[in-house]
Amino acid sequence: MKKKRVGFTTTIPVEVLFAAGYFPVDLNNIFIEDPQAPRRVEDAEAVGFPRNTCGWIKGIYAAAKRQQLSEMVAVTQGDCSNTHALMEVLEEEGLPIFPFAFPYDRDADLLRLQIDKMISHFDTTDAEALCVKERLDGIRAKVATVDRETWEGNRITGLENHLHQVCASDFRGDPDVYERELDRFLQHIQERRPFAHGMRLGFVGVPPITSGIYEFVEELGARVVFNEIQRQFAMPHETADLISQYLCYTYPYSVHGRIKDIQAEIGRREIDGIIHYVQAFCFRQIEDILLRKKLNVPILTLEGDKPSPLDQRTRIRIEAFVEMLQGRP
Numbered sequence: 001m002k003k004k005r006v007g008f009t010t011t012i013p014v015e016v017l018f019a020a021g022y023f024p025v026d027l028n029n030i031f032i033e034d035p036q037a038p039r040r041v042e043d044a045e046a047v048g049f050p051r052n053t054c055g056w057i058k059g060i061y062a063a064a065k066r067q068q069l070s071e072m073v074a075v076t077q078g079d080c081s082n083t084h085a086l087m088e089v090l091e092e093e094g095l096p097i098f099p100f101a102f103p104y105d106r107d108a109d110l111l112r113l114q115i116d117k118m119i120s121h122f123d124t125t126d127a128e129a130l131c132v133k134e135r136l137d138g139i140r141a142k143v144a145t146v147d148r149e150t151w152e153g154n155r156i157t158g159l160e161n162h163l164h165q166v167c168a169s170d171f172r173g174d175p176d177v178y179e180r181e182l183d184r185f186l187q188h189i190q191e192r193r194p195f196a197h198g199m200r201l202g203f204v205g206v207p208p209i210t211s212g213i214y215e216f217v218e219e220l221g222a223r224v225v226f227n228e229i230q231r232q233f234a235m236p237h238e239t240a241d242l243i244s245q246y247l248c249y250t251y252p253y254s255v256h257g258r259i260k261d262i263q264a265e266i267g268r269r270e271i272d273g274i275i276h277y278v279q280a281f282c283f284r285q286i287e288d289i290l291l292r293k294k295l296n297v298p299i300l301t302l303e304g305d306k307p308s309p310l311d312q313r314t315r316i317r318i319e320a321f322v323e324m325l326q327g328r329p
Contacts (some may be wrong), residue, residue: 003021004021006070007027007030007063007069007073008026008075010028010079010251012075013115013118013129014171015130016122017073017120017122018132018171018175028169030063036279043062043207044058054281054282060086069095071095074097075099075102077102077104078252079102080283098115098118101114109135111243112243117241133241135248140168142182143234150220150225153189158201158218160185161224162224164182165231168233172301198223199272201274202266202273203228204262205276206282206284207278208278209279210304210307211308212309213310218268220318220323222325224275225271226265226271229251246310262295263294266295270277272297273297274298275318276299277289277301277302278302278303279304280307300318
């Protein structure tokens with residue numbers, strides 16, 4: 001029997017869905033991997049989504065409509081506030097919605113209540129979810145190897161690092177298939193020679209809706225060796241239970257926790273500069289103020305709107321940034 005597909009708007013305790021026998025679908029990945037992604041944004045606008053609304057929200061809406069979902073988990077706290085209206089629209093159109101909220105202050109008791117509510121709603125148990133966590137942690141360890149080979153082994157590109165980590169949000173719906181993909185990739189990269197030394201960049205902020213950033217950076221002789229949010233999707237910390245795991249996850253909480261994590265990785269990975277990607281019409285743009293105040297390396301802030309290739313103006317800005325880094329003592 002085919003598993004029911006449950007979509008979600010950003011990373012959630014996916015262990016619960018696997019334990020309950022569902023096929024989890026990260027709608028962000030479905031949207032951005034669609035060859036017709038720009039068209040999907042237009043589809044949402046044709047329904048009435050405003051032009052000055054985040055492109056990811058419109059893409060998630062279009063992806064949800066095309067995925068034949070049985071239900072959707074909408075993160076109502078810890079992600080985009082536009083999700084509230086998105087879930088109301090989809091609910092009106094007949095898609096059942098389960099709301100999930102990460103507590104802003106990282107309160108363990110409140111998070112436990114949310115996870116317990118999710119476990120009950122999807123008719124599974126804490127023990128079954130923990131068993132799935134143990135299985136997924138083995139795969140996450142391999143994703144961590146991909147990350148380490150990016151910055152320490154210097155055998156993996158920033159784009160490859162991005163792709164393998166971002167897919168850890170839903171394991172492509174099938175952990176076994178995803179793990180085999182990882183195994184093949186890790187075997188393949190053993191034949192590579194380490195990349196030549198160059199400027200080492202970090203990429204912070206949400207994954208980009210604009211394509212071509214990583215490739216252009218490498219054309220300039222630099223390389224992205226740290227993808228902040230993508231690494232968080234892959235759950236890099238060793239934890240004993242779901243509560244601890246999702247408290248360590250920095251994305252849905254205060255930006256100060258993210259800054260602490262970024263600062264540590266700048267030192268560990270010997271990062272020369274940061275690209276801060278921000279999404280048009282997103283509240284997280286304001287956090288750029290704090291990143292610039294707290295991080296001790298140069299920062300280039302890039303804004304994206306809709307799915308599109310890297311434009312000439314942004315290319316010039318990235319080129320000037322890399323040249324500036326190369327000229328520093």
